[in-house]
Amino acid sequence: MTGPAPTDVHPAWLPSEVFRAIGSRHCLVRGAGRLVDTVFAEVERACAEHGGSVRRDTEGPPPALVLALVAAVGDGGPAELDAALTDLHAVDGGPLGAEGYALARHGEVTVLLADQPAGLLHGLFHLIRLGEAAFGAPHAAQPHRPAMDRRMLDHWDNVDVHPVMGQVERGYAGGSIFWHDGRPRRDRARVRAYARLLAACGINAVAVNNVNVHATEARLLTERLDDVAEIADEFRPYGIRVHLSVTFAAPVVLAGLPTADPLDDAVRAWWAETTRAVYARIPDFGGYVVKADSEGQPGPFSYGRDHADGANLLAEALAPHGGVVHWRAFVYNHRQDWRDRSTDRARAAFDHFAPLDGRFRGNVIVQVKHGPLDFQTREPVSPVITAMPATLKAVEFQATQEYTGQQRHVCYLAPWWSEVLRFGWGDDGRTVADVAADGGGLVAVSNVGDDPFWTGHPLAQANLYAFGRLAWDPRLRPAELLDEWIELTFHPETSADPDLLRRTLHEIMDDSWRTYERYTAPLGVGFMVRPGHHYGPDVDGYEYTPWGTYHFADRDGVGVDRTRATGTGFTAQYPRPWSRVYESSVTCPDELLLFFHHVPYEHVLHSGRTVIQHIYDTHFDGVAEVEAACLRWKPLVGLVDAAVHARVTERLDEQLRCAREWRDQLNAYFHRKSGVPDAYGRPLH
Amino acid sequence: MTGPAPTDVHPAWLPSEVFRAIGSRHCLVRGAGRLVDTVFAEVERACAEHGGSVRRDTEGPPPALVLALVAAVGDGGPAELDAALTDLHAVDGGPLGAEGYALARHGEVTVLLADQPAGLLHGLFHLIRLGEAAFGAPHAAQPHRPAMDRRMLDHWDNVDVHPVMGQVERGYAGGSIFWHDGRPRRDRARVRAYARLLAACGINAVAVNNVNVHATEARLLTERLDDVAEIADEFRPYGIRVHLSVTFAAPVVLAGLPTADPLDDAVRAWWAETTRAVYARIPDFGGYVVKADSEGQPGPFSYGRDHADGANLLAEALAPHGGVVHWRAFVYNHRQDWRDRSTDRARAAFDHFAPLDGRFRGNVIVQVKHGPLDFQTREPVSPVITAMPATLKAVEFQATQEYTGQQRHVCYLAPWWSEVLRFGWGDDGRTVADVAADGGGLVAVSNVGDDPFWTGHPLAQANLYAFGRLAWDPRLRPAELLDEWIELTFHPETSADPDLLRRTLHEIMDDSWRTYERYTAPLGVGFMVRPGHHYGPDVDGYEYTPWGTYHFADRDGVGVDRTRATGTGFTAQYPRPWSRVYESSVTCPDELLLFFHHVPYEHVLHSGRTVIQHIYDTHFDGVAEVEAACLRWKPLVGLVDAAVHARVTERLDEQLRCAREWRDQLNAYFHRKSGVPDAYGRPLH
Incomplete structure (x- = not known):
């Protein structure tokens, strides 16, 4: 089931070396389920490469590592396993949850516990990051839970090669790993290897096609659903759910209905039935991603409806199956008159969406670009992120370096993302990360293609890695993340000059975004x-x-001039203190001065x-x-x-x-x- | 043989109405030859439409119009024919030449005389322009000869659709009339209709492919020569010779020779043999057009040779067959550093070519864009045009409106071209037109495509018409040419308000270039x-x-700043008085001020x-x-x-x-x- 990346592809942060600490030991895996099988297979392969052993039953030599579902504890296994569970209960009474895990070390045995199989998988990759450090001094159980339940990548991949945008819109790493020239790629091993890399950095959801949905891509929802199911089959063993970008006009373009009006009964019925068919084929399907009434994409405005009507239409169809709709807030007038200085694109998302707060169904996630414009190198945080308390919001980053050097320039983006995630809204101390953790989560536009280094620029792999890790734990420091990534990817300890290697990569990358x-x-x-x-x-x-x-x-x-006093009034979209800080050129931070003044x-x-x-x-x-x-x-x-x-x-x-x-x-x-x-x-x- | 334009295509300046004056009379055509047959067929069709008659033998009713080769005079025919020849000899003793003709009216008979069949054809279209005026008061023979022997259109048409430039590079009138998606177009009637229009305005040479010669187009010279021959077959009945744009690298890319060095014997032999094969297939082939060492096209520089070496190589191969090479002087550094203000693209053609004067073979025509830059709305005249007295030079205009509104804007270009042609170099009174008339002639980049109106903008037809007419007679005034074109195209006398129609077209078009x-x-x-x-x-x-x-x-x-005193020194490329006029911002004409200062x-x-x-x-x-x-x-x-x-x-x-x-x-x-x-x-x- 598992396998290395195709031989001509760079292993990124999962080279064989990082499995040595586990693979050279006697291991025991306890529990049942598809993802437990994945864990077992990963450990088995590591042991085959590095001389250790792994088994699932309790007979055999004393294990140095036990990976177990909590439900499987007590059903045999070494005493250290029971001890770990006992001290986990002492430390932290709550459940570990769907993806959480706990790590303990008792005597000579390292124990990884999880409530659910996905937790065991994430715990395995935690062990891999630790390496030999996982087998050091004894310690009581330490629980780990993701800050965000939704940690997602959006692929702006086209099925057909778009005449202007190509196979991947804003892609700088070759072709798509999913699609080639109108068809699914045959290289499913590459998709599986990708799934493994994503799981190893914490991603659990992937949208497999561009938010600009062209004619062929529209049909993924119906007659070409098998193509999506094939990808889902490759992602499933790594705990990743597949999402699909759909066109709001689908009832018209796919089914020939006379309208796509979200309040039309036939339209609602069509979405309900179509969505049922999707779940029949892909039971763990994640949901829909929609760019509506934006840059020429169709949407509810055509029918005199608003974004809440539009999003709720799809949410209603998805709800019975546990799916969500990611409804993008990237809506603005892209036919603005440059002569008109009163119109301000920065205002648009807030103006469109803030009045709709409270009207979205519980399985609608309004997906907000982190800044009010469009993934520039520097922007303020979008005021939409804090504006809609009754609405789930995902914060969208752009790992693909459209505006940050297109993977020809070194630009380590974790410092930028971290700054955004730590941005505090006001007196209550809540941050952007806190808002995202409320249920919407984080989304990034993927920077991956069929390039042998995955990301064109080999150092751009760090952005993908860091995004996943920040979505799991936004408190992680960019420099720590870079340490993690360097150790996994370059395993400096095996090089002739570990310090030079580590230091140089930090020197080149740490401040590269500011450069x-x-x-x-x-x-x-x-x-x-x-x-x-x-x-x-x-x-x-x-x-x-x-x-x-x-x-x-x-x-x-x-x-x-975006001030209230003399400009577009955009500063008024912020709560205090930011509305005041940004309003004055005296208090506005230097790095945003020309954005506001x-x-x-x-x-x-x-x-x-x-x-x-x-x-x-x-x-x-x-x-x-x-x-x-x-x-x-x-x-x-x-x-x-x-x-x-x-x-x-x-x-x-x-x-x-x-x-x-x-x-x-x-x-x-x-x-x-x-x-x-x-x-x-x-x-x- | 002849036929109207395809039914869905606009007749341009040859609608049925313009043939009425001829077609409603008894006509006699005398002489033999392919183009005499064309003349006969044109008159025959006109008569079929308008009730007249035409015959080739001298028996029959007295003709009102006689079109005859001089060699056929005396061999029967009405007395007025002999009278016309007699007074032609009295008026003008010289031969009418390959394309000249003379028009006389004796009694009730109009007589058109020509030495050669092509002259009779051009005379026929002269009669068509005159309409009923050709049948007015008697007058002695008036000879007409073209000012330029070479009146050529270059098509920047690609055989394959170029991924960036499309089917026609800088084309604004749909696809190519010659090529479609890698193959010749099936619609040969369209090519024939085009040939007829061109002959009717005086064009006698057409290059059928883009000067940027890509892989498929290179093969027109050899394995795809039949495609060119097919086009030549359609042009031949209208006295138009076909030319071909070739790549200087042809010996390498087509024949696998290790070099295209113009001094290499194997290269010379290959061009000689290849050219012999071209003439075996197309005996009236015109010659080669070459863009070498320009904007990425290959050329002699790769082998340490210069443009004279390169042009002479092809000229040597063409000479035995009477062909010419049009060698474009559009050579400059397109990888200039914008920071470097001493480099001046305007200087480039002169700097490259002027030192080579006297080194080109007699059948090399150096083809010079009329201005030193690139077909801008306003430029000074290129100093190359007067710089090389021992070299044949063609002056190149751009009918396709790349920089003048792309056939979405009305821009009647005859005033601009006329201004250039009348530009006088100095005390000797020689003009640009005089230089071109020395043998190189005029060339225009065609503005025609497969659009139903030929040129996208219907009023852009006037540019094609005016170009041909100016190449025949550069003294013609733009407003007169517009009169001609309006009468032929719109036949205002048949409209409800002839004056309004004529006046409005003049108001819209006369000054449209300056607008x-x-x-x-x-x-x-x-x-x-x-x-x-x-x-x-x-x-x-x-x-x-x-x-x-x-x-x-x-x-x-x-x-x-292009002055000698403080700028790039470009003004020094001009002879006096222009070098002085342009040097000073006091004397420089307003319209060129920012070009020079x-x-x-x-x-x-x-x-x-x-x-x-x-x-x-x-x-x-x-x-x-x-x-x-x-x-x-x-x-x-x-x-x-x-x-x-x-x-x-x-x-x-x-x-x-x-x-x-x-x-x-x-x-x-x-x-x-x-x-x-x-x-x-x-x-x-």
């Missing part, structure tokens, strides 16, 4: 990318377009520098940091896999070229516009 | 279009790219306005003119074909939308940069 921010759009103003593909600089690229993404730079200043180039930041000098300085600094990264990477040759070294070298070269282009274009643009020379006399062009 | 100039890039600065597709405004779209097309706008001023926004033009106010004014004016055109077009409903009216209405709507976008983006851009308000307080955004 990227330095050489791209300044101070939260966003965009300035080439239209269409969104790679590389074009300061005015979106300035006179209908997309609502402007910077309003003129000869005197730059930035978007239009200021003169000579405006002095909290840093003591003027805006214009900040632009020059950060752009020179950002490039210098990339130059340093290039130099640092070279000595790792021989310390990391040769193919990884070569691929990263090639990407760093491109990153440096592109970073210089950003620096020179941004500096030239603002120098030409402001007329202000660089304080240090550097060339601005 | 387009007004609302787009100002004062000769060029570009400012959206990169890639080149439609609509994007002021900085090419500003920080490798393409060498910059405006250098900053907060103080705008324009490119970087000036402050407050610089005062000869018009008395500042540059910045000129920008604002012309952009408001240009849009107002388009608004007026929209209003003027409406009352023509009922006076022109309904489908034409509807199509033009739709295009005008888009032109107005786009012109407003140009106005507002350009004005906003320069207002934000300069800070100067409009003198009249109009909104600048």
Whole structure:
């Protein structure tokens, strides 16, 4: 059932070495169920590779590791197992839940306990992260439970190759691992290997097709449901449920109904029956993902209904089967008139959704991009996240690096995500992570394709890993997560210079998001990318377009006035203290200044520098940091896999070229516009 | 042999009505040859439609029209025929040449004489333009000879649909009339109808594939030569020779030779043999068109050779068969560093080619774009045109409206082309037209596709018509040409209000090129279009790219300094007086000011306005003119074909939308940069 990744594919964070601590010992697995079988198979393979043994019955040599369902305790097994359960009850009386587990060490035996099979699986990967440390000093049972029940990846994969967007919309890692040229890929082992990687970092749900649902993709819901079921079969052994992006117009385009009106009885009946058929074929199906009335996708507006009507239609169909609908809040006018400074795309999601709070069914999850615009390198947290107390909300991140270097640039995103998750709304101390933990969970747009390194840039694997881990535990620190990922992926202890390897990866990655921010759009103003593909600089690229993404730079200043006093009023969508903090250019954090304010180039930041000098300085600094990264990477040759070294070298070269282009274009643009020379006399062009 | 255009295709300037004057009379055709047969067939069809008669023998009723080869005079026929020949000899002793003809009227008989069959064909279309006027007062023989022997269209048509550029590169009239999806089109009647239209405006050569020669197109030269021969078969009855764009790398990509070095004996032998095979299949083949070492196309530079070596290689192969090579001078560095202000794309063609003067074989035609950049709405005349006295040069225009509205905007280009053709080089009074008439001729990139109106915008037909006529006689005035085209195409005398129809078309079209100039890039600065597709405004779209097309706008001023004194030195490529006229911002014509000079926004033009106010004014004016055109077009409903009216209405709507976008983006851009308000307080955004 389990198997290694296909031989030409990088093992990512599950190379054989990380199974040594378990695989070299005598192990006992206790309990029944599909995922217990998965655990057994994983341990069995590890033992086959590393000389240990595994069994399911209690006869045999004394085990050094016991992995057991709580229900199986007492039904034989070593005394340490009973002891672990006893002290678990002493430490923590509550159930471990669907995915939780507890780890104890008694005498010479390490014990992993779980209420449910999925918990045992997640516990197994916890043991793998610990390695030999799992077999050290004795300790009482330590329970672990995920902060979020829903830890999801959205794939923006198309079944047919889209004439503009390709096989994967905003994909930077080759083709889709699910689809190829209109058909499912034959390489199901690759999907299974992917499922295993996802389980190992904590993901438990995957949407397998693009939220922009084109003609072929629409039919996955009905006549091509078998294609989805095949993928579900590969994900199921790793505890991952499959979700499907559907088109709101499905009753019309698939069934020929005259309307898709959510209040129409025939429409409701069609969704109910269609959904029943989905569950008949895929009993553990997760639910639907919907982008409606957004960027040209159909939705309830066509019928004079609102998003609550639309979402509830699907939720009603899913409810009998335990499914959920992820209804995206990414709704705005993408045919805006750039001349009209009163319209503000940042306001749109809140304006559309906040008034609907309380009207959504309990199995509707409103899926909110973490920022009010669109996955820029820097944005404030979306006010929608705190605005709808009676609604379940998922927070959406973008692992695929559409606006953060497209996996040609090193950009470790965990610091950015962590900052968002830790953002506190106000006096009650609740954070973004707390909101997501209320039931909606976290979603990320996947950065994976059929590339041999999974993510194009080998170092971008860390983003996928970190996302899963943050969804499990948002309190984890980005640097700790990077430690975990480095140990698993590069197993430095087996290299000639473990310290150099670890230190260099941290030096290159820890601050790489801020480095990227330095050489791209300044101070939260966003965009300035080439239209269409969104790679590389074009300061005015979106300035006179209908997309609502402007910077309003003129000869005197730059930035978007989103204040109540003189601007679009977006700041009023925030609760206190943020509505006040953002309203004033005095209190607004530097890094968001141009998101909220239009200021003169000579405006002095909290840093003591003027805006214009900040632009020059950060752009020179950002490039210098990339130059340093290039130099640092070279000595790792021989310390990391040769193919990884070569691929990263090639990407760093491109990153440096592109970073210089950003620096020179941004500096030239603002120098030409402001007329202000660089304080240090550097060339601005 | 002849036939009307396919029934769903607009007849352009050859509707049935224009044949009435001839077709309602008794006609006599005298002489032998394929093109005499074409003339006979045309007259025969006209007579069948309009009640006249036509015969080839001298027996029968007295003819009102005689069309005869000089060689056939005296061999029977009416006395007026001999009289016409006699007075032709009295008026003009020289031969009429390959394509010339003479028209006389004696008594009640109109006589058309030609030395060669092609002359008779061109004379026939002259008669058609004259209509009833050809049958008025008697007059002695008037000879007509083309100013240029070579009057050519280049089709940038691909055989395979190119993934980026499509079936026709820079095509705005649907698919190719020659190729569809990798194969020749089956609709050969369409090609024949096209040949007829071209002959009727004077074209005598067509290159049938894109100068960017991709893999499939390369094989037209060899294994797919039959496809070219098929097209030649359709063009031959109208006196049009077919040319082929070839890749310089052909010996390597088609024959597997290890090199395409022009001095390599095996390469020379391959071209000689390949060309021999082409002529064996297509005896009247015209020759090769080559874009070498330009925008990624292969060329002699790869082998350390120069353009003369490259062109002479092909010329040597073509010479025994009477063929020519059109070698394009459009060579520049398209990977320029925008930071480097010393490199100037405008200089490139001259720098590459001028030193080679005298080294090209006699059957090499260096094909020069009329301006030094790339078919912008306004450029100076290319200095290459006068720089190489010992070299044949063709002047290349662009009928396809890549940079002039893409056949969605009305832009009658004859005034622009006429201005270029009349441009005088200096004291000797020689013009651009004189240079082209020395043997190289005129070339235009075709604006035709498989659109039912041939050119997308029905009014864009006038550009194709005018180009052919200007190549025949560059002294023709744009307004006269428009008269000709209007009479043929719309036959106003049959409409309910001939004056309104004529007047309105002139009002909309006469000044439409200058209108387009007004609302787009100002004062000769060029570009400012959206990169890639080149439609609509994007002021900085090419500003920080490798393409060498910059405006250098900053907060103080705008324009490119191409002077000897302080700039790139491009002005030195011109002979006097132009080198001096362009060198000084005082003498430089307003419309080219920003092509040659970087000036402050407050610089005062000869018009008395500042540059910045000129920008604002012309952009408001240009849009107002388009608004007026929209209003003027409406009352023509009922006076022109309904489908034409509807199509033009739709295009005008888009032109107005786009012109407003140009106005507002350009004005906003320069207002934000300069800070100067409009003198009249109009909104600048």
